[in-house]
Each structure stands twice: as structure tokens, then as C-alpha cells.
Amino acid sequence: MRDFIIHEPDNIGGACSLLLEFGTQARIIAGGTDLLVDLKQHNIEISHLVSLAKIGGLKSITTIGDEIRIGALVSLNEVAESLTVKKRLRALCKAAASMASKQIRNQGTIGGNIASAVPSADLPPALLAAGAHVIITSGESERKVPMSNFFYGPRKTVLAVGEILTQVVIPSIGKKTAIIYKKFKLRGANALAVASVATRITVAGNLIKEGRIVLGAVAPVPMIAELASEMLAGQIPSHNLFFRVAEAAAAEAKPISDIRGSREYRKELIQVLTKQSLDEAFKRATGGGD
Amino acid sequence: MYRLITLNVNGDLRTVAVKPNTTLLDVIRDKLDLTGTKKGCGLGVCGACTVLVDGETMSSCLLLAANMEGKCITTIEGLEEKGKLSAVQKSFIHSGAIQCGYCTPGMVMSAKALIDKSPNPTEAVIKEALGGNLCRCTGYVKILDAVKNWKTYSELDEPEMKEYDLEDYKVVGKSLPRYDARDKVTGRAKYTADIVLPKMLHGKILHSTIPHGRIIRIDTSRAEALPGVKAVIIGKDVPDRQYGVSPPRYDEYVLAKDNVRYVGDEVAAVAAIDEETAERALELIEVEYEELPAVFDVYKAMEEGAPLLHERYPNNINTSVDHHFGDVDRGFQEADYIKEESFTGNFTQQAPLEPHASIGDWQDGLLILHSATQVPHYVHYMLANVFDMPLGKIKVIRPTVGGGFGGKAETTPLDLISCVLSKKTGCPVKMVYSRKEMFLHNRGRHKQYIKMKLGVKRNGEITAFESKIFLDGGAYTSFGIVTVYYAGSMIPTLYKIPNYKYTGRRVMTNKPACGAFRGHGSPQPRFAFECLLNMICDELSLNPVEVRRINSMEADYHTCNDLDIRSCRYKETLLQAVEESGFSEKYGQLNDGHGIGLASGGFVSGAGYTIYRGQVQQHSQKPREPFQKKSIFPHANAIIKISEDGTQAVLFIGAADIGQGSDTILPMIAAEALGLPADRVRIRSEDSDISPIDLGAYSSRITLMGGNAVKRAAEDVLAKLFPVAARLMNCSPEELKASDGFIFSDKDDTKSMEWAEAARKYFNDNSSLIGTGWYKPPEGLGGDYKGATVGTSPAYSFSTAICELNVDISTGKVDVKKFWDYHDCGTPVNPMSVHGQVEGAVVMTTGEALMEDMVYNDRGELVNPNLHEYLLMTIKDTPEIFSGIVDSYEEEGPYGAKEVGEGATVPILGAVAHAIKDATGVWITDLPITPEKILKALKENY
Structure with a gap:
């Protein structure tokens, strides 16, 4: 790793001004599990790191009304094991638990997993499915950004220079609704998603009221399969319907070929994972909430 | 830039100066000398660097030390209390969960964190907790057992002896834990990268960035001017002799003299005060290449007009084998059914958890090399060859080795470059490959393109078999000449095949060389x-x-x-x-x-013949001798010395324990043969000055060959000891037997004495009690055709x-x-x-x-x-x-x-x-x- 200077501000405003001051020469370090890998491999070159370690208030999971608020520095393992999260959005716990290794999950943070904007990241699909938003601060003002508007491209987000993602806010999931996360990986541990799907279904009586299908690792950003999602609204659930929706999701996916899988294979995986997640989500939604 | 931080490590407050970019791993290892925590990948995947931070496992290679103030850090060294092992450490020893030991500290830390929280974990929970710790030796089976049954194993005072049904033996056949397990589970075992010598510098290699080209110009001036850089070397600074594995195919220079042939080829090297400075210096070396056309495909490489890697290998064919035994045409005629099929292998790599490492230390008139090697003797021979000096002026030390699987079965660029840099600087030079460099250097399994045809009778009886194989060998020969023969020779050892034709071609392409990997070829x-x-x-x-x-x-x-x-x-x-x-x-x-x-x-x-011909001598000074169907010198040699008080035997044999366990197997054989309990034999196998030649850990040879040498050395000890004991007991030496620490008469139950007492008496009158033994494979192994030695x-x-x-x-x-x-x-x-x-x-x-x-x-x-x-x-x-x-x-x-x-x-x-x-x-x-x-x-x- 090249030399750099570490700044350890003790308040968020201080962190934002440091980021503004050093611009593209600075990066935020939270858990560091993505950043240090990039620095060690010289994928990025910077001269300043702004550590969030000494800033209070970013490490807790709280509930306000029906909302869950997760601080950006909450570790992936804390997310995976949080009873609060498990009760309301089990898919997020599962997504966190499926990541990397115990060591990395103890180090890595939810904020980092989102802000790094790696296309195969595990938490964003479940969060998009849940309709979550993030709180971004510039030190002087805060803004709320829906997760669905957060990503621009691989490693590109709406975060402006001087801005920090401080919280993830998960709204109430609602009754008769279930969210399921499915991921395909090439080995048991320490493996990135080759493809992933987070599916949300709300049922009303015998019908599906609405649904949302979010795809991971098959596009430059975690993407909502809009057409596939729309096919669910107001429909009578059936094997046939779910099969067609899964086909539609695969058609919408825009994967690339790389060492983990070809474009065609990823599309097939999306179809399989979508179908499985629809089946499971429907089952759980009719069983009463996630 | 440096700043003082105070870390709480294993309960002690330690103040160290660190730079912002220093990782916790580097601080623990380099500043605190707690080298039990290992570096296996540097990128948070392998788990070898796992430590506990406030009780949670973390990868210390991805933590900045500067961020760790105020946290409680526990390393493997912190688990023992006043010399007493923690329960999980004991469990790892007694269950046999330790082989090379390189993953062990990280694995133990993950296990410790788990059972501190949930003392009775299920298998699924254990697998989740240990999923981030890679092991290349054990298959995880005994590790899982160790963690699942940690209470049972840790409560054993003595390890449980799961005995095999061998009534005749006292030691052989017993499931003893490894002799070196305690050192490995406490972090005390020193691997090459853990060793620090006075005045030691750190070396790094500049690798070619293009697959094929001619070096036009190298400018090292900016690198040399960088503060902290002590030497920069390029092709002209290394000997003109080529090296490799098999003498007829020595085709590598220590650093490229003219051409580079794969992305990763060695172009220049730097020695500096630390690794970071050496890496900075590499970036300042300017290399101008004339890029040449490259070829990556085996079949294209053999075409007329394909880019040629080496003049000496026309059509890029490195080695050709054309074997025909019996008559396949007749055999296929006799067959009732014939099937032909094509198969393709993959490029796989040994990927031992411990990356290659060497420390060259060129002193006045003596060259000392510490190397993470499976074959200390062949490295020794190669240093003598490349540097043209007698083997007697070189000593090779093999510290604890973290797995090999064939990747460490040949002399590495680190072995040679560290010596050149040491000679130039007058200081010891340590060189360690990063995980990426391990892959660039490779020497992994050849990718084989296989066409096979098999003829059988109606009942499945084999009548004929034909095999045609192209092996993608990469840019240099390495072990490849042997690999292409093994790919053919081992087939008829499992089934009776009356007629067999094998055509093998090892082809060169502009990729890293392939070599020997477990099961070779x-x-x-x-x-x-x-x-x-x-x-x-x-x-x-x-x-x-x-x-x-x-x-x-x-x-x-x-x-x-x-x-x-x-x-x-x-x-x-x-x-x-x-x-x-x-x-x-x-x-x-x-x-x-x-x-x-x-x-x-x-x-x-064990291979029937040595890798080089003739006696142990500088290659350049040996007369060229025709091949003889016998081994010129013994493949394994052992010395057993008995302590002067008679209580302990020390076994000296240069056999390389790389995790497979020869440092346990060989003393067990010695104990059995000497008639001593297992704990009364120690082994010294690491230093060529101390222990005689054993050819090393390749071709799965040590148990048989080293074991025979050890057994004969023990018999030699008894041949000297029994006459003394016989005199003391008034009987004839022929009737004596030794077992379990006693010497006794086979004929008279009343005649018995302690082994140690007999040995003391021996020392009083004869000085040191020493036995020697050796092993040569039987003469005349193999046929009389070209390549007949491979497979013997x-x-x-x-x-x-x-x-x-x-x-x-x-x-x-x-x-x-x-x-x-x-x-x-x-x-x-x-x-x-x-x-x-x-x-x-x-x-x-x-x-x-x-x-x-x-x-x-x-x-x-x-x-x-x-x-x-x-x-x-x-x-x-x-x-x-x-x-x-x-x-x-x-x-x-x-x-x-x-x-x-x-x-x-x-x-x-x-x-x-x-x-x-x-x-x-x-x-x-x-x-x-x-x-x-x-x-x-x-x-x-x-």
C-alpha cells in the first residue's frame, strides 16, 4: 500500500469538511474490507483516508415506529444476527450472513457494502426490495435517497464529494408481505454472488397485490426487474405465472460474462432464483408477514 | 509520518511506531515479533492472519494498525497460560488436525472465538465459523472433529492412541500426534518468512508485463537513487549458467538475459531496507521491450511459423514421448468393443498456504540459504551449479514448511535471486512471494489435452489401450520432461494392459511454466x-x-x-x-x-532414480557418464546419535517435512527399530550441515526410502550396543532384543536391562554411540527404452x-x-x-x-x-x-x-x-x- 494520511475526526461535520477539502484524493474508511483490497492492489490511488471510527452514533440498530434504522458502521455480522432486523426483514440477515467469511463480516459494515457499489453486493437487492432509503449528510444538511436511486454504475453512487452515508432506513414491510433473498455462489464461503434475486410479494385474498423483483450481479447496478415485477400485480398466483415472471426477469437482466459465469448462465440463474424466491415468498406471505 | 500508537496485545500494552498504511498483521509480525499469525494471501481470503479483536475474529491483513488503539487484540501466542495450552489447542493436537501448521493459528483463533460463545456448536455452526479459514492439507475433517469434540480431546492427558491392529510393533501402527504439533499450535514454529537475521534486507522481483519480448533497455538509475535501496540487479548481474530441474533441459536464467517469455518472467530485482521500499523501487525501474508475437494455445504453438519460445525446442515441442509396448493393432483387433474419447484437464496450482520464501545469506566463503522447500538437496545442488561452487561451501536450511504439494519441489527464483542480492549487498536478503506472485510463478499442474482409445473383450477384459496427450507446459521446462513421461507410465500399473501405445508431447506456450503437482502428471x-x-x-x-x-x-x-x-x-x-x-x-x-x-x-x-545423474558433485566438474541402471549414491541417509546418558536418541536425516509428517514418521520408525518408546527419539532434519542427504519430499518417497535409511541406522546402533549389553548380562549379542526401553534376552527371561544403562556403559568405553544407515532403490529398475526410468x-x-x-x-x-x-x-x-x-x-x-x-x-x-x-x-x-x-x-x-x-x-x-x-x-x-x-x-x- 502507498503512503497516505489518516484523519480520525470525532464528528460527522469534521469528516465531511475533510472529504471536501481533499476531494478525489480522499476516501472514507469504515470496515476497510473493500478499500484496503483496492489500495493493496493499486486499483485506486489516494493520499487521505477519513476514518469514521471515532464518530459516535453510527453503530446502532434502532427502531422508530415501524422503521428500522441501521447506522452505517453496523457490521455485517451485527446485521446478520440482529433480532430486530430478523423479525422484520429476515432476507437482509440472510444476505448479510451469506457474505464472505466470519472475519470479514465482523469487519465490514452495512454502509460500506452499500457505498462501495459493487454490482454483486448482497445487501442492496434485499434493501431495494424492502423499499429502504439511505440518509446522506453533507455535515450541514441531510438528504434522504431511496435505495433505488442510489446507484449510478459499478462503484458509482449519488454521493457527492463531502457527503457521507450515515444510516439505512427500512420502512415497515407491512402485512401479508414477504421478502426472500436468493444467491448463487460457486463455493460455500468467501464467494461473491454469481447472480442474486430479492423478491417481494404482498398478497390480498387470493391475489397478489403487488410484487417487486430485484436482481443482483447481473447489471451495472442492483436493478429492479420492472416488467417482471409488474406482471405480478393483481394476478392469481400460480406455478405458471411465477415461471413466466422468472422468464421475464431473466430477459430483463443485463449480465456480463466474467470468470464466475457467462452472460447466458447468469440469465439462467436469474430465472431459477426468481422462480424459487417467488415460490418461497408467496408461501411465506400467505403464512403471514416476514 | 510515523506515529506512536499503543496496542493492547495479549493483555500487554505495546507502544509501537507505525505509518498510517501499516496493517495490524505487519505490526504484530514485524514490530512485536509475534510471528504465529501468518500471511497467506494479504487480501482477507485465506484466514491465516485471523486474530481476535475484542473477542471477534478479524483478518489482520485488512486492518490498519492505527485504527486499533483501545481494542483488545489476541493472537495465537495469547492462548497459552503460563506454558499450559488452552483446551482448543490441545484438541487440535490430539485430534490430528495439524499438518503443515500454516493455517493452524488462524484456524485455532476462529475455533476459540466460536467455543467461547457457544461451547457445544453443531457441525453447521462450526463450518460457518471456520468458513473463512482455508486449509490445503487436512481436508478439514480432523479440524471439524477437533472443534466439535474439543472437550473430549482437551481432557485427555495423553493423546488417545487409536491403534492399528499390528501386534508385532510397539510404535509403528500407532496414531501418535505430530511431534511438531505443539510448536505449530502455539505459533512457536518458525517458517522462513518468520525468520529475522541481523542486518537483513528485503528483496522483490520485477516481473515482465508482456507475454513475449526482447529486452531492449533497462534503466535502474531512479530505483537505485531511492533512499533505502541497497542493490538493483538485472540480467547482466546474474551468472550465465542456466538452471532448471532436469540437466538436459536447464533453460532458465536467474534473471532474463535477453528475452521474456511470459507475463511474470523475472526481469530485475531490488534489495532494500524493507519490502515497501523494495516495491517502490520496482516501480522506478524502466524497461523497454521489443514485443514479439506470442502463442498461448498448444495446437497453434506446434504449427509451422508459430512464434518460437526457445531455439532449442523446434515447433515449441519441449519433449516428445513415443512409446509402444506389445502390439496395439493386434490388441484392438482382438477387442470386441473399442471406445475413443477426448478429455481436457485444467491448470491447477498447489497453492500451499505458505507462499514461497527464501533468505540468501552470502558470507565469506559460505553461502547459507533458508528456503521454504520440499527438496533441500536439489536446491543445494542447483546453487552449486548456478554459482559454480562446491556443495561443501553451501548450506541449505529448511525451516518449518507450510505445505508444498510439488510447488516447492524445485529451486525457485527467490532461492537464487536472494543469494545474488546477498552477495552484492553483504547482507542477508529475505524474499517472500505475494499470493499474486505465487500464481505468476506457477509451476502448477499441466493442462493436458487427452485422446484415449480403449479396446475390451465382451466381458470388459482390456486388450489394448492407446493414449495421445498434449501437455501445455508454459514457457520453461521446469519438471515438465518428467511430467510428460509420468502421464504415460503410470497407466499400466493399475490394470493389466497387454498392449499399450502412448504418444506424449509437452508443448511450450507464453504462459507461466507448469511443474510437478501431487500425483505428478x-x-x-x-x-x-x-x-x-x-x-x-x-x-x-x-x-x-x-x-x-x-x-x-x-x-x-x-x-x-x-x-x-x-x-x-x-x-x-x-x-x-x-x-x-x-x-x-x-x-x-x-x-x-x-x-x-x-x-x-x-x-x-519414491522415484527409482535421482533427478540428476552421477555423484554428488558440482555439475560442471563431473565427467559425462553414460546412464547406469542403478543409483550412484544413496537416496536417503540417516544418522542416529544417542545422548551420552543413554536416554535419548537424536535422528539426523535431511528429509523435508512440509506438513505431510515425515518429522513424525521417521522418529517413529527409529523408535521401533531402536526399541525405545516414541518420545525418546527427536529429529533434526532442517540443516544440510547437520543432517545427511535425503532427496526430499517428492514422488511420495520419504516413508519408504527415508524410513529404510532410518531403520538401518537404528540397526547399526543396536549392532554396536548389543555386544556391550551382552557382556553386562552374560549372554551372546545374537540372543538380544530391544523393545520399549529395555534390552533383554530372547532365550532367558531373567536377563534384561535398561536400554539407557547399556548405552551409558557404551559411551564410557567407546565414546559416542552413533549409527548410520542409507537406502538405495534396487538396481536394474525399469526397461531399456528412452524414458524407462520415469515410473520406476x-x-x-x-x-x-x-x-x-x-x-x-x-x-x-x-x-x-x-x-x-x-x-x-x-x-x-x-x-x-x-x-x-x-x-x-x-x-x-x-x-x-x-x-x-x-x-x-x-x-x-x-x-x-x-x-x-x-x-x-x-x-x-x-x-x-x-x-x-x-x-x-x-x-x-x-x-x-x-x-x-x-x-x-x-x-x-x-x-x-x-x-x-x-x-x-x-x-x-x-x-x-x-x-x-x-x-x-x-x-x-x-
Whole structure:
């Protein structure tokens, strides 16, 4: 790793001004599990790191009304094991638990997993499915950004220079609704998603009221399969319907070929994972909430 | 830039100066000298650097030390209390969970964090907790056992002796824990990268960035001007002698003299005050290349007009083998059924958890090399050759080695460059490969393109077999000349094949060289052969067990390619594995993506001939001698010295323990032969000044060859001791026996004395009690054709593996459920070690079958030079494994022992492929068998 200077501000405003001051020469370090890998491999070159370690208030999971608020520095393992999260959005716990290794999950943070904007990241699909938003601060003002508007491209987000993602806010999931996360990986541990799907279904009586299908690792950003999602609204659930929706999701996916899988294979995986997640989500939604 | 921080490490407050970019791992290792925490990948994948931070496991290579103030850090060194091991450490020792030991500290830390929170973890929870700790040796089976049963194991005062049924022996046949396990589980064991010498500098290599080219100009001036840089060397600074493995194919320079031939070729090197400075200096070296056309494909490389890598290898053919034994034309005419099929292997790499490391220390008139090597003697010989100096002026030290699997079976650029840099600077120079450099250097398994044709009678009896193999060898020869012969020679050792034709071509391409990897040359052809045999069984509706049985190799058989099989219990491995697994009831009968598959294998117990010809002498000074069908010098040599008080024996033998356990097996053999309890023999194997030559850990040779030398050294000790004891007991030396610390008369029960007392008396009158022993393979091994030496051995092992698995038909994902393996290793000297080798081989090779693959792009660059994307099996991917040993005795081996380490890999690829066929109905003939390939084949077939 090249030399750099570490700044350890003790308040968020201080962190934002440091980021503004050093611009593209600075990066935020939270858990560091993505950043240090990039620095060690010289994928990025910077001269300043702004550590969030000494800033209070970013490490807790709280509930306000029906909302869950997760601080950006909450570790992936804390997310995976949080009873609060498990009760309301089990898919997020599962997504966190499926990541990397115990060591990395103890180090890595939810904020980092989102802000790094790696296309195969595990938490964003479940969060998009849940309709979550993030709180971004510039030190002087805060803004709320829906997760669905957060990503621009691989490693590109709406975060402006001087801005920090401080919280993830998960709204109430609602009754008769279930969210399921499915991921395909090439080995048991320490493996990135080759493809992933987070599916949300709300049922009303015998019908599906609405649904949302979010795809991971098959596009430059975690993407909502809009057409596939729309096919669910107001429909009578059936094997046939779910099969067609899964086909539609695969058609919408825009994967690339790389060492983990070809474009065609990823599309097939999306179809399989979508179908499985629809089946499971429907089952759980009719069983009463996630 | 530096700032003082205070860390709480193992309960002590330690103040150190760090830079902001210093990782916690580097502080622990370099500043606090707590070298138990290991560096395996540097990128948070392997888990070797796991420490506890406030009780939670973390990868210290991805933590900045500056961020760690105020946290409680625990390293492996912090687990002992006043010299007493923690429960989990004891459990690792007693369960046999430790082999090379390089993953052990990280593994133990993960286990400790787990059982501190949940003392009775389920298997699933253990696998989750240990999923981030890679192990390359054990197959995780005993690690899982150690964590699951930590209470039971830790409460044992003495390790439980799971004895094998060998009534005649006191030590041989006992499942003793490794002699070095305690050092490895406490972090005390010193690997090469852990060693610090006075005035030591750090070296790094500049690698070629292009696949093929001529070096026009190198400007090192900016690098030399960088403060902290002590030396920069390029091609002109290294000897003009080439090196390699086999003398007729020495084709590498220490640094490129003119041409570079692959991305990664060594162009220049730097020695500096620390690794970071050396790396900065590399960036300041300017190299101008004239890029030449490159070739990456085996078939294209052989075409007329293809870019030529070396003038001396026309058409890029490095080695050609054309063998024909018997008459295949007649054999195919006699066949009732003939099947031909093509198979493709994969580029896989040994990927030991410990990266290669060397410390060159060129002193006045003495060159000392510390090296993480499997073959200290061949490295020694190579230094003498390259630097043209007598072997006597060089000493090679092999510290604890963290796995090898063939990757450390040849002299590395680090071995040679560290010496050149040391000579130039007058300081010791340490050089350690990063994980990426491990992949750039490679020397992994050759990718083989295989065409096979097999003829059988209606009942499956083999009448003829023909094999044509092209091996992609990369840019240099390395071990390849041997590999291409092994790819052919091992096939007729398992089944009786009357007529056999083998055409082998090792082809050079602009990629890193391939070398020797566990099972050397034979796993991929064996995979192909076993698949082909199973295909024929399918097509003729024959039973794959019965077909193997009727073709089975037998004891005292002379193969068509002139190899002499002595002991052989192949049939027993087959039948016992079939019975234990219920294969016959399950095969073809399992549903829903379940399948079971069977394959067999075998290997040499040590190569019959040395790698270089003639005596131990500088290569340049040896007269060129014609090849003789005998070994000129002993392959293994041992000295046993008895302590002056008679209580302890110390065994000296230069055999390389790289994790396979020879530092335990050899003292056990010595103890048995001396008649002493196991704990009264220690071993010194690490220093060429102290211990005589053993050729090293390759060709699965140490138990048989080293063991024989040790046994003879012990017999030599007794031959000197018995006359003294006989005088003291008033009897004749001929009637004496030694066992369990006593010497006694065979004829008279009243005549007995303590071994130690007899030895003391010996010392009083004769000075030191020392015995020597040696082993040469039998003379005349092998036939009289070109290449007949490869495949010769004093003894052969046999094994059968059966694999049960599940395939998710919708994604192609394979879940390996269970393996059954029976091995004919002769007498198991230490059954726990035998099982450990088998379990490790099963998991390693299942990984090769399913996921390991080095992928190159069209510029010859490796796409996945890291453990994120070069996939090793984790504990979560590991099947349950049953390992059995058949009753067998090899006359040529010590106490009847032969090999297990390499042979255990050989049947695995075929067993996995067969099980996938049984599960899905499709054969996948190119490795690795990825989910994507399975799904594609399923779509094409249904």
C-alpha cells in the first residue's frame, strides 16, 4: 500500500469538511474490507483516508415506529444476527450472513457494502426490495435517497464529494408481505454472488397485490426487474405465472460474462432464483408477514 | 509520518511506531515479533492472519494498525497460560488436525472465538465459523472433529492412541500426534518468512508485463537513487549458467538475459531496507521491450511459423514421448468393443498456504540459504551449479514448511535471486512471494489435452489401450520432461494392459511454466482412463466393479512398460470401498440428482532414480557418464546419535517435512527399530550441515526410502550396543532384543536391562554411540527404452475412491456428500497421518474436479491470480470422508510401509466425474466440472 494520511475526526461535520477539502484524493474508511483490497492492489490511488471510527452514533440498530434504522458502521455480522432486523426483514440477515467469511463480516459494515457499489453486493437487492432509503449528510444538511436511486454504475453512487452515508432506513414491510433473498455462489464461503434475486410479494385474498423483483450481479447496478415485477400485480398466483415472471426477469437482466459465469448462465440463474424466491415468498406471505 | 500508537496485545500494552498504511498483521509480525499469525494471501481470503479483536475474529491483513488503539487484540501466542495450552489447542493436537501448521493459528483463533460463545456448536455452526479459514492439507475433517469434540480431546492427558491392529510393533501402527504439533499450535514454529537475521534486507522481483519480448533497455538509475535501496540487479548481474530441474533441459536464467517469455518472467530485482521500499523501487525501474508475437494455445504453438519460445525446442515441442509396448493393432483387433474419447484437464496450482520464501545469506566463503522447500538437496545442488561452487561451501536450511504439494519441489527464483542480492549487498536478503506472485510463478499442474482409445473383450477384459496427450507446459521446462513421461507410465500399473501405445508431447506456450503437482502428471490421464472405462461399462451394461476386478493388477507382476509391481492389494481396496459405501446397491439406483461414482488410482513410492545423474558433485566438474541402471549414491541417509546418558536418541536425516509428517514418521520408525518408546527419539532434519542427504519430499518417497535409511541406522546402533549389553548380562549379542526401553534376552527371561544403562556403559568405553544407515532403490529398475526410468519405484500404492453427491439440476451446482476411500499403503506407520493425507487429497482433488482453474486472457495474463477467484474448497464445501486402509505388507518398505501422500489424489477426479454422470446422465470430460458446464450439457442432452 502507498503512503497516505489518516484523519480520525470525532464528528460527522469534521469528516465531511475533510472529504471536501481533499476531494478525489480522499476516501472514507469504515470496515476497510473493500478499500484496503483496492489500495493493496493499486486499483485506486489516494493520499487521505477519513476514518469514521471515532464518530459516535453510527453503530446502532434502532427502531422508530415501524422503521428500522441501521447506522452505517453496523457490521455485517451485527446485521446478520440482529433480532430486530430478523423479525422484520429476515432476507437482509440472510444476505448479510451469506457474505464472505466470519472475519470479514465482523469487519465490514452495512454502509460500506452499500457505498462501495459493487454490482454483486448482497445487501442492496434485499434493501431495494424492502423499499429502504439511505440518509446522506453533507455535515450541514441531510438528504434522504431511496435505495433505488442510489446507484449510478459499478462503484458509482449519488454521493457527492463531502457527503457521507450515515444510516439505512427500512420502512415497515407491512402485512401479508414477504421478502426472500436468493444467491448463487460457486463455493460455500468467501464467494461473491454469481447472480442474486430479492423478491417481494404482498398478497390480498387470493391475489397478489403487488410484487417487486430485484436482481443482483447481473447489471451495472442492483436493478429492479420492472416488467417482471409488474406482471405480478393483481394476478392469481400460480406455478405458471411465477415461471413466466422468472422468464421475464431473466430477459430483463443485463449480465456480463466474467470468470464466475457467462452472460447466458447468469440469465439462467436469474430465472431459477426468481422462480424459487417467488415460490418461497408467496408461501411465506400467505403464512403471514416476514 | 510515523506515529506512536499503543496496542493492547495479549493483555500487554505495546507502544509501537507505525505509518498510517501499516496493517495490524505487519505490526504484530514485524514490530512485536509475534510471528504465529501468518500471511497467506494479504487480501482477507485465506484466514491465516485471523486474530481476535475484542473477542471477534478479524483478518489482520485488512486492518490498519492505527485504527486499533483501545481494542483488545489476541493472537495465537495469547492462548497459552503460563506454558499450559488452552483446551482448543490441545484438541487440535490430539485430534490430528495439524499438518503443515500454516493455517493452524488462524484456524485455532476462529475455533476459540466460536467455543467461547457457544461451547457445544453443531457441525453447521462450526463450518460457518471456520468458513473463512482455508486449509490445503487436512481436508478439514480432523479440524471439524477437533472443534466439535474439543472437550473430549482437551481432557485427555495423553493423546488417545487409536491403534492399528499390528501386534508385532510397539510404535509403528500407532496414531501418535505430530511431534511438531505443539510448536505449530502455539505459533512457536518458525517458517522462513518468520525468520529475522541481523542486518537483513528485503528483496522483490520485477516481473515482465508482456507475454513475449526482447529486452531492449533497462534503466535502474531512479530505483537505485531511492533512499533505502541497497542493490538493483538485472540480467547482466546474474551468472550465465542456466538452471532448471532436469540437466538436459536447464533453460532458465536467474534473471532474463535477453528475452521474456511470459507475463511474470523475472526481469530485475531490488534489495532494500524493507519490502515497501523494495516495491517502490520496482516501480522506478524502466524497461523497454521489443514485443514479439506470442502463442498461448498448444495446437497453434506446434504449427509451422508459430512464434518460437526457445531455439532449442523446434515447433515449441519441449519433449516428445513415443512409446509402444506389445502390439496395439493386434490388441484392438482382438477387442470386441473399442471406445475413443477426448478429455481436457485444467491448470491447477498447489497453492500451499505458505507462499514461497527464501533468505540468501552470502558470507565469506559460505553461502547459507533458508528456503521454504520440499527438496533441500536439489536446491543445494542447483546453487552449486548456478554459482559454480562446491556443495561443501553451501548450506541449505529448511525451516518449518507450510505445505508444498510439488510447488516447492524445485529451486525457485527467490532461492537464487536472494543469494545474488546477498552477495552484492553483504547482507542477508529475505524474499517472500505475494499470493499474486505465487500464481505468476506457477509451476502448477499441466493442462493436458487427452485422446484415449480403449479396446475390451465382451466381458470388459482390456486388450489394448492407446493414449495421445498434449501437455501445455508454459514457457520453461521446469519438471515438465518428467511430467510428460509420468502421464504415460503410470497407466499400466493399475490394470493389466497387454498392449499399450502412448504418444506424449509437452508443448511450450507464453504462459507461466507448469511443474510437478501431487500425483505428478498422472491424475488427469487417470481421470480420463477411469471415465473411459466407466463409459464402456455403461455402453456394454457391464458392472464397473467387476470389470476392474478382472483387469486388476496383482502382486509380483511385470507391466507391459517394464515396471515391477511387488505388493499389490488393489483388488482389496476396490472390494472394501464398494462394500463400505454400498456402491452396488446405490449405483444407477439413486434419484433426484443424487449419484455415486467410482474410480481407482495408484502411485510410486519414491522415484527409482535421482533427478540428476552421477555423484554428488558440482555439475560442471563431473565427467559425462553414460546412464547406469542403478543409483550412484544413496537416496536417503540417516544418522542416529544417542545422548551420552543413554536416554535419548537424536535422528539426523535431511528429509523435508512440509506438513505431510515425515518429522513424525521417521522418529517413529527409529523408535521401533531402536526399541525405545516414541518420545525418546527427536529429529533434526532442517540443516544440510547437520543432517545427511535425503532427496526430499517428492514422488511420495520419504516413508519408504527415508524410513529404510532410518531403520538401518537404528540397526547399526543396536549392532554396536548389543555386544556391550551382552557382556553386562552374560549372554551372546545374537540372543538380544530391544523393545520399549529395555534390552533383554530372547532365550532367558531373567536377563534384561535398561536400554539407557547399556548405552551409558557404551559411551564410557567407546565414546559416542552413533549409527548410520542409507537406502538405495534396487538396481536394474525399469526397461531399456528412452524414458524407462520415469515410473520406476521400489513399490507401488493402490487405492479406490467412491464419491456420493447431489447435483441441483436447475443450476448445475454440485454438493459432494460423502467419500469412501480405501488405500493400500502397506503397513500404516501412523494411521492417523494416513487418514489425514487421504482426507486432504480428497478435498484438494475434489476442488480440482469442480472449481480450481487458472484462466488466462488473450494477452497471456492470468485473470484470477488471487484466492478470491482461484477457488479452493472451504470447510463448507467439504464432504464427510471415510478413509480405510487395507491389510498389506511391502517387503521393500520399512516394516512393510509404502506411500499414501500423492497416490491418494489419483482416483478422485474420476470418482467425482462418474458420480456426476450417475446423478445427471451426462459425462463432463473437461475439467473443472463447473455448474455452468453441467447445466449446458443437461440442456444439450435433454
